[in-house]
Amino acid sequence: MSDLIVLGFDHIDDAAKVLNECRALEKEYLLDLEDAVVVTRDGAGKVHLNQSLNLEKAGASWGLVSGGFWGVLVGMLCLNPLAGFVIGSAVGAGSGALAGKMSDYGIDDGFIKSLSETIPANSSALFILVRKSQPEKVLADLSQFKGHARIIRTSLSPEAEAKLKAALGDVAAA
Structure with missing residues (x-):
């Protein structure tokens, strides 16, 4: 079963940076993404979806x-x-x-659009659907983004979510 993780970022290009790092982890066979979507909201409040699979x-x-x-x-x-x-x-x-x-594949587009309306202007969010991963190695690698990301929504177990919060330094969502 896949796990959904939605991360919010204060800067408009941070979600794309984290997705690029996730793609690098995929090449090392540490992470297997089923779907990923980068959502940005510009200064005018317009939401832009960047699907990983067109x-x-x-x-x-x-x-x-x-x-x-x-x-x-x-x-x-x-x-x-x-x-x-x-x-x-x-x-x-x-x-x-x-x-x-x-057609729709992976993360439901309606869910993405409804949750995207909650992110502030000039910020971004990353929606990822993870098939499988090596959690310890992935969290160690993603800790480089500590303090830049906050967890918006997740389907992880409480223990796994706590580890992700610790790796990202997300104290606001704790």
């Missing part, structure tokens, strides 16, 4: 390939495979992008 682009890419393949096959039946490829690719890319836009 489903719209992935759907369009897959639709382009599969639509082109089926277009060539149908085009060969009509003795015009080039036209079939072009039409099939266009229809496949469009329908794949639409399917990607309508």
Whole structure:
């Protein structure tokens, strides 16, 4: 079962820095992220979501390939495979992008948007869904951000949450 962790930051670029560190930990096989979203709120109060997995682009890419393949096959039946490829690719890319836009993976977008409304202007938040991790090594590495992050929401056990608070120096949420 995956664990949800939402961290808040006082600066607009801190969440992206922590996500980059989490990506580095993934390369070392110390952390396995299922999903991650960086949320920023600018000075005007507008919320921006930066999804780690762009489903719209992935759907369009897959639709382009599969639509082109089926277009060539149908085009060969009509003795015009080039036209079939072009039409099939266009229809496949469009329908794949639409399917990607309508689908949701990982952390629920509605939850992200509702919780994002609570962060102050000129700040950021990091939503991560962790499949598995090496907690001691991950917490030791993330302690470099001590005093910069606060826990907004988590599905961790009380013991694991206390360890995370200690590593981040989060006394406000204690």
